[in-house]
Amino acid sequence: MTMAEIDYSKRSFNYYPTNAIVYTKCIDGRWSKPVVSNDFNFSLHCFAGVFHYAPSCFEGLKAYRGADGLVRMFRPDENARRMESSAQYLDMPAPNLEMFLDLCTLCIQANWDFIPSFESGASLYLRPVLIGINPQLGIHSSKDVMFAVMASGVGTYSGAKSLVPGTAVLSRNYDRAATYGSGGYKLGANYAQSLHAYNLAHKMGYRELLFLDSATHSHIEEFGSSNFFGIKHGCYITPNSPSVLPSITNKSLRKIAEELGLKVERRTIFIDELETFEEVNSCGTAVVITPICRIDDKVTLESGTITREYKYPEICGPISEKLYKRLVGIQRGTEEDTYGWCMFVNAPK
Numbered sequence: 001m002t003m004a005e006i007d008y009s010k011r012s013f014n015y016y017p018t019n020a021i022v023y024t025k026c027i028d029g030r031w032s033k034p035v036v037s038n039d040f041n042f043s044l045h046c047f048a049g050v051f052h053y054a055p056s057c058f059e060g061l062k063a064y065r066g067a068d069g070l071v072r073m074f075r076p077d078e079n080a081r082r083m084e085s086s087a088q089y090l091d092m093p094a095p096n097l098e099m100f101l102d103l104c105t106l107c108i109q110a111n112w113d114f115i116p117s118f119e120s121g122a123s124l125y126l127r128p129v130l131i132g133i134n135p136q137l138g139i140h141s142s143k144d145v146m147f148a149v150m151a152s153g154v155g156t157y158s159g160a161k162s163l164v165p166g167t168a169v170l171s172r173n174y175d176r177a178a179t180y181g182s183g184g185y186k187l188g189a190n191y192a193q194s195l196h197a198y199n200l201a202h203k204m205g206y207r208e209l210l211f212l213d214s215a216t217h218s219h220i221e222e223f224g225s226s227n228f229f230g231i232k233h234g235c236y237i238t239p240n241s242p243s244v245l246p247s248i249t250n251k252s253l254r255k256i257a258e259e260l261g262l263k264v265e266r267r268t269i270f271i272d273e274l275e276t277f278e279e280v281n282s283c284g285t286a287v288v289i290t291p292i293c294r295i296d297d298k299v300t301l302e303s304g305t306i307t308r309e310y311k312y313p314e315i316c317g318p319i320s321e322k323l324y325k326r327l328v329g330i331q332r333g334t335e336e337d338t339y340g341w342c343m344f345v346n347a348p349k
C-alpha cells in the first residue's frame with residue numbers, strides 16, 4: 001500500500017506494516033554496524049535471556065511530517081537517556097545517544113513513504129527495543145544485546161478523533177509497580193505485569209486503568225499507558241513518585257504549563273483529591289493528551305462493592321486544550337519550537 005492509499009483516519013495505535021527495520025548487536029562489548037532489513041523476523045537462540053528472564057526495555061517516540069513538509073522527531077535525546085537508564089537497571093549494555101539517534105534516523109529514512117502527511121494528523125511511531133540475546137540458563141543479566149528500531153504509521157491511541165474523553169477505573173486489586181521496583185524504567189516486564197488487570201478493565205468497558213501506589217493504595221500513580229495530570233485553580237498537578245514512568249510528554253507539558261502561566265505541582269495526589277479536579281487527563285507519546293471524563297473507584301466493603309464516581313467535563317477542558325494545541329503545534333511545526341525540542345530528519349538520499 002502506498003502512502004497516498006492509506007486512510008489514517010481509520011487507524012488507531014497499532015502495528016501497521018512498513019518497509020524496514022534497523023538493528024545492531026553488541027556482542028562481547030562491541031557494537032556491530034547497523035543493518036537496515038526488510039525482513040521483520042529475528043533469528044534468536046532459544047536460550048536467549050529475553051525468552052526467560054525478560055531482560056528487555058523499549059522506548060516510544062514519534063516522527064511527524066510538519067506543515068512545512070519537514071520531518072521532525074520529538075525529543076529523541078530524552079528517549080535515548082531513558083533507555084540508557086532502563087538498561088542500567090537491567091545491568092546490560094545500552095546504545096549511546098549518538099547510536100540511538102542514528103538508528104532512529106535510519107529507520108525513519110528507510111520508511112520515509114510511511115510517514116503520514118501533515119493533514120492526516122497521524123504520525124510515524126518509532127519503537128526502539130533493547131533485548132538480551134546471549135544464551136544462558138543461570139539467572140544473571142545479559143552481556144550481549146540487540147538494539148532494534150521499528151516503525152508503524154499510527155492514528156490516535158483509541159482510534160477515536162483526538163481529544164475525545166474516555167473513562168478510567170482505579171486499579172484496586174492489581175499493582176503496576178512495587179514501591180522500590182522497576183516502575184520508573186520502561187521495561188517490558190512492567191507491561192506484562194499490567195496486562196491482566198488492563199484486560200479486566202477493558203472488559204468492563206473502561207478505556208484506561210489508573211494504578212495506585214502499591215504500598216498503601218491511597219494515592220494516584222499513573223495510567224497503564226500514560227501519566228496522570230489534573231488541573232484545578234490554575235494549577236497543573238501530577239504525581240511525583242519513583243515508581244511512575246518519567247514521561248517525556250508530561251515533562252514537556254510541565255514546561256508548557258509554566259509558559260501558559262499555570263502553577264506546576266509534582267506531589268502526592270490522594271484518591272479523595274480526585275473530587276476536586278476541574279480537568280483530568282492522561283498524557284504520553286501514544287495518547288498525547290486524552291481527557292478523562294469519569295474515574296470509577298470500585299470499593300469492596302463487607303456489605304458488597306460500591307462504586308464512587310469522579311466526574312469531569314464530557315469534552316476536553318479549556319486548559320488541557322491549550323496545552324494540547326501548544327504541544328502538538330511544536331511537534332508538527334505550526335508553533336515556534338522555543339525549547340529546541342524537535343530534531344529534524346533529512347530525506348533519504
Ligand SMILES: Cc1ncc(COP(=O)(O)O)c(C=O)c1O
Nearest residue numbers: 225226227245247248249284285
Ligand atoms: C506506563 C506509561 N507511563 C507513561 C508513558 C508516557 O511516557 P512518554 O510521554 O515518554 O511517552 C508511557 C508511554 O507512552 C507509558 O507506557
